[in-house]
Amino acid sequence: MKEELPEKASNFIEQIIRDDLESGKIEKVITRFPPEPNGYLHIGHAKSICLNFGLGELFGGECNLRFDDTNPTKEEKEYVESIKEDVAWLGFNWANLRFASDYFDDFFKWALELIEAGKAYVDHQPADEIRKNRGSLTEPGKNSPYRDRTIAENRDLFCKMREGELGEGDCVLRAKIDMAHPNLNMRDPVMYRILHQSHHRTGDKWCIYPMYDFAHGYEDAIEGVTHSICTLEFEDHRPLYEWFLDNVSVPHRPRQFEFARLNMTYTVMSKRKLLELVTQGCVSGWDDPRMPTISGLRRRGYTPSSIRTFCKKIGVSKANSLVDVELLHHCIRDELNLSATRVMAILRPLKLVIENYPEDKIEELEALNNPESDIPTYRKIPFERELFIEQDDFMEDPPKKFFRLFPGAEVRLKHAFFVKCTGFKKDAGGRVVEVRCIYDPRSRGGESPDGRKVKGTLHWVSVSQAAKAEIRLYDHLLTLRDMDAMEEGEDFKDYLNPASMERLTECRVEESLVNAKPGERFQFLRHGYFFADHDHSSKMPVFNRIVSLRDSWAREMKKSD
RNA sequence: UGGGGGAUCGUCUAAUUGGCAGGACGCUAGACUCUGGAUCUAGAAGUCGGGGUUCGAGUCCCUGUCCCCCAGCCA
Numbered sequence: 001m002k003e004e005l006p007e008k009a010s011n012f013i014e015q016i017i018r019d020d021l022e023s024g025k026i027e028k029v030i031t032r033f034p035p036e037p038n039g040y041l042h043i044g045h046a047k048s049i050c051l052n053f054g055l056g057e058l059f060g061g062e063c064n065l066r067f068d069d070t071n072p073t074k075e076e077k078e079y080v081e082s083i084k085e086d087v088a089w090l091g092f093n094w095a096n097l098r099f100a101s102d103y104f105d106d107f108f109k110w111a112l113e114l115i116e117a118g119k120a121y122v123d124h125q126p127a128d129e130i131r132k133n134r135g136s137l138t139e140p141g142k143n144s145p146y147r148d149r150t151i152a153e154n155r156d157l158f159c160k161m162r163e164g165e166l167g168e169g170d171c172v173l174r175a176k177i178d179m180a181h182p183n184l185n186m187r188d189p190v191m192y193r194i195l196h197q198s199h200h201r202t203g204d205k206w207c208i209y210p211m212y213d214f215a216h217g218y219e220d221a222i223e224g225v226t227h228s229i230c231t232l233e234f235e236d237h238r239p240l241y242e243w244f245l246d247n248v249s250v251p252h253r254p255r256q257f258e259f260a261r262l263n264m265t266y267t268v269m270s271k272r273k274l275l276e277l278v279t280q281g282c283v284s285g286w287d288d289p290r291m292p293t294i295s296g297l298r299r300r301g302y303t304p305s306s307i308r309t310f311c312k313k314i315g316v317s318k319a320n321s322l323v324d325v326e327l328l329h330h331c332i333r334d335e336l337n338l339s340a341t342r343v344m345a346i347l348r349p350l351k352l353v354i355e356n357y358p359e360d361k362i363e364e365l366e367a368l369n370n371p372e373s374d375i376p377t378y379r380k381i382p383f384e385r386e387l388f389i390e391q392d393d394f395m396e397d398p399p400k401k402f403f404r405l406f407p408g409a410e411v412r413l414k415h416a417f418f419v420k421c422t423g424f425k426k427d428a429g430g431r432v433v434e435v436r437c438i439y440d441p442r443s444r445g446g447e448s449p450d451g452r453k454v455k456g457t458l459h460w461v462s463v464s465q466a467a468k469a470e471i472r473l474y475d476h477l478l479t480l481r482d483m484d485a486m487e488e489g490e491d492f493k494d495y496l497n498p499a500s501m502e503r504l505t506e507c508r509v510e511e512s513l514v515n516a517k518p519g520e521r522f523q524f525l526r527h528g529y530f531f532a533d534h535d536h537s538s539k540m541p542v543f544n545r546i547v548s549l550r551d552s553w554a555r556e557m558k559k560s561d
Numbered sequence: 562u563g564g565g566g567g568a569u570c571g572u573c574u575a576a577u578u579g580g581c582a583g584g585a586c587g588c589u590a591g592a593c594u595c596u597g598g599a600u601c602u603a604g605a606a607g608u609c610g611g612g613g614u615u616c617g618a619g620u621c622c623c624u625g626u627c628c629c630c631c632a633g634c635c636a
Contacts, residue, residue, distance in 0.1 A: 008575085036636050071635065127634055134632055138563050141632090172634055182564045184632050193634035212636050233630055236565045258566085260629095265572085271636095313585065315574045317567095320629055324572050327586050337599060372599070403597065412595055446595045457595050484629095526596050553597045555588095 005058070011316035013257055017055060017227060026226045029061035033087065033094075034068045034219070034230075037079035037200075039271035040286040041086045041294045043307065043328070044262040050311035051259070052229055053092040062095035064223055069101050070210050072199040080200070082286070086294040091304045100210075100219050101201045107210045107218060108162070110248040111173060111191055115154045119247055120191060121147055122157040124171045133179070134187050140180035141187045147176065161194055164207045168194050175214070177243065185240050189213055217241045220254035228254045231261040232318065262314065263322045266476035267292045268483050268492055282496060283477070289544050290477040290500050300474065301521055301531025301546035306332040322482055329547045336521060336529045336546070341369045344381070344414065344459040345509040345524040345543075347471055349388035351463065354419060356438045357385040362462070365445065367415040381510060383416050386463040388508045390526075393458045394435050396424065401556070403456035405435060411456040414525060418443040418454060459525040466508040469541035471530070473502040514538045521546070 009015035020026045031052040035045065056063035065087055069075050087094065114120035123130065123146045135141035149157070158173055160166055173192040181187055191214040196207050220228045228241075235258045245253060263269060268277075269292060277283045277291070286293050289300035297307065310331040314323050344367075364380040393404040393411075405411055410420040419437040427433045442449035446457075480486065480495045509524075516522070518536045523529050528548035536542040 008577090011574090034636090038636080068636065074635075130634075131632075136563085136632060140563090169634070184564075186564095187632085190634055195634085209634095211634075216636085232566070234636090236631055238565090260567090313573080315585095317574070319567055319574095321573060324586065327573070330586060333598090342596075342598095368595090371594095371596085401597090414595065416595095448595090454595090456597080459596075523596085523598085526598070528598095549596075549598050551597070556597080 010312070011051075011259075012318075013051065013227070013229060013259060013316060014055060014058070016257065017059060020226070021059065028226070029055060029059045030063070030095075030224050030226050031056050031061070031229060032064040032066045032098075032220065032223060032225050034066045034100075034216070035083050036068045036071070036074070037076060037083060038071075038074040039079060039275055040082050042269055042271075042274065043264065043267075043292045043294070043297065043310075044269045045086075046090060046294060046307050047262045047311050047314065047316075048229070048231075049087055049090055049092060050308055051316060053087075053094075055227070055229075056095070061226075063092070064096045064098050064225075065094035066096075066098040066219060066223065067100065068212070068216070068219070069099055069199070069201065070212060070215050072195060072197040072209060075200055077200050082295065086298075089298060089304055090294065090307060096223070098219075098223060099201055100215055101199060103215075103219060103222055104202060104206055104210070106222060107215055110218060110244075110250075111158065111210075111214075112155065113248045114175065114191075115158060115173075116151060117247065118151055119176050120173055121149050121154050121176055122161070122171050123147070123174045123188075127169060130172075130190075134184065135179070137184070143179050144174070144188070147188070158192075161192065161208050162206070164196070166194055168196055170194060173208075175243070183236055183239060185213065185237055186243070189240060213237055213240045214244055217245045217254065217256075218248075218250065220256075221245060221250040221252045224252050225254040228256045230256060230258055232258050232320075234258055258318065259316050260318055260320055263320070263484065264292065264328070265322060265325045265481045266478050266483075267325065268478065273492055276493070277477075280493075282493060289472070290474050299531075299533070299544070301529065301544055302332055303335060303521075306335045309335070322484075325476070332529065332547050333549070336523065338372050339370075340521050340523040340529055342367075342371070342523045342525050343510050343513060344461055345469070345471065345507060345513070345527065345530070346388045346390055346459070346461050346466070347473075347504050347507050347524075347527065348391040349506060349508050350391045350394060350432065351434045352387045352389045352419070352460065353434060353436050354385050354387070354439045355422060355436055359385055361385070362465070365415050379512060381415065382462045382465040384462045384464060387413070387460045388463060388466065389413075389435070389458050389460050391432075393456075394421075394424070394432060396432060399560070404458060405437070405456070409456075410454050411458050412443070412446050412454050413439075413460050414457050415446055416444075416460070417441070417446070418448070461508045461510055465511050467511045467514045467541060469507045469509045469513065469543060470535075471504045471507045471543050471545065472533070473504065473545045475500050475502075509541060509543075513541055513543075516541065523549075 033052045053063045123144045133142040172190045174188045192208045287295035287299045362384045366378045367381045369377045398406045405421045417439040419439045423436040425434040478495045479497045516532045518532045518534045520532045529546040530543040533542045
């Protein structure tokens with residue numbers, strides 16, 4: 001096992017585990033991914049999933065999927081199902097599927113243990129009183145007047161809480177630690193609150209629910225978790241995590257480690273904000289292809305492996321960071337470059353008429369499916385007198401270094417012939433509606449007949465044979481590179497990109513694409529990588545642009561702006 | 562102004578624990594090309610500041626600065 005490990009740990013947490021294994025502190029690594037089922041998973045969660053499950057796999061250990069469902073007011077079954085689907089889709093297998101709610105009896109028992117030890121008490125102060133008496137960052141808190149109740153009284157009250165004899169907010173169970181502690185989290189944190197709420201799994205069995213800090217370490221202890229990995233904001237909860245474990249008879253002693261959560265350019269990553277986008281209709285749903293959710297990326301056309309590669313490349317550290325979304329783009333391009341079949345699709349059609357090509361002739365040409373593939377395969381594509389080319393590929397009066405069609409220019413039609421532009425027609429509004437050309441029959445297949453070179457190669461489809469399709473182009477959902485740099489008082493929705501989606505409904509694609517299955521990926525030559533959406537049908541093919549190809553001409557144009 | 566963390570090319574992340582600051586994305590230039598794609602080659606670009614220890618400091622010491630998190634009966 002150890003022989004198979006790479007020489008160097010790829011991050012600091014992996015290094016800690018290697019050391020723990022080496023020193024014999026642990027024999028088998030057990031981790032967990034502990035989402036709260038109150039929203040859909042996003043790419044930030046993918047980082048945590050890859051870390052936790054990845055560590056389990058790397059060391060021959062285990063990783064559990066555990067739902068941290070201790071707050072029935074926010075949690076729903078729908079979220080549980082989506083989370084399971086997303087984790088599985090990313091390619092990970094959980095050793096055990098668990099719920100914090102499975103452990104409610106144990107939590108209750110341990111709470112009683114703390115009460116019996118004089119380390120927990122029932123507090124009848126109202127919520128705002130508790131807040132006031134917590135003190136501030138610079139001032140110590142004040143002890144609750146209920147802090148010194150007898151053990152018997154606390155036991156009795158706590159049982160009444162559980163029996164449903166008290167109303168929400170009447171009282172809470174608190175740990176008795178230190179109201180003057182410099183770490184606010186240690187100032188007698190709440191362990192249980194009363195919630196007359198039915199729970200998605202335990203139904204009406206409970207009307208008191210444990211708080212995260214109290215419950216989380218116990219969940220880890222029950223499952224034998226060795227390395228409990230969470231994000232940076234829980235760093236000052238670690239003393240509490242330890243306090244709860246130290247003060248009752250737990251079966252196992254886990255340890256907590258923290259890493260920096262993922263932030264990405266032009267993206268928001270909080271569940272609250274993503275939920276807001278969904279509920280306010282800024283996007284079509286959790287799986288809108290512009291969303292950074294796993295389901296959104298899936299529907300956009302990202303592969304699980306590209307997301308895993310991304311998570312590997314961003315690394316794991318404790319420094320707050322903002323990862324360039326270009327790295328994600330790179331990961332999917334890099335993968336699809338090798339695997340995606342190349343086809344031709346015209347997003348904005350412009351008719352090209354070949355004046356010296358016979359009216360009713362259609363000939364079949366051979367097209368290479370993927371130049372990156374070791375074993376070349378070919379398909380037939382129909383060629384005729386009238387074709388569609390891209391509107392962008394013709395200019396009446398082009399700038400310098402424009403390699404495409406303009407009056408007098410010769411280009412290659414991919415896999416087909418050289419054509420030379422002889423003229424064009426405009427409509428009444430001055431828009432170019434047709435380009436005329438002549439072709440060189442000796443250049444069949446796109447080969448130069450006499451060694452002469454052309455700079456440009458255009459993609460095309462035949463007018464009579466091509467299929468109509470809808471193509472959806474996506475761009476950043478937000479226009480601000482660093483959404484954390486928003487000014488005070490601004491709403492992140494002020495930065496919604498009005499051009500984040502463009503629906504093109506007059507596209508023409510090779511007729512073979514009519515038979516594409518939803519979920520298939522292609523490279524549309526010179527455009528990018530596309531994914532047959534689940535709206536796709538042979539009647540109306542629908543493709544999402546996953547990511548564009550790198551476009552050095554567009555970059556060149558930008559420079560001269 | 563209490564407590565907890567953090568600071569290395571534009572961005573993300575390494576540096577055998579005191580020994581040539583490396584990689585990736587992005588960027589620039591060139592080569593190549595039946596995708597202005599891909600590929601290849603080259604290049605610019607970094608240790609938060611000030612002191613100190615040392616033959617030698619990103620790493621150790623002192624000092625300062627800046628950034629993030631915490632005052633839910635959320636997680």
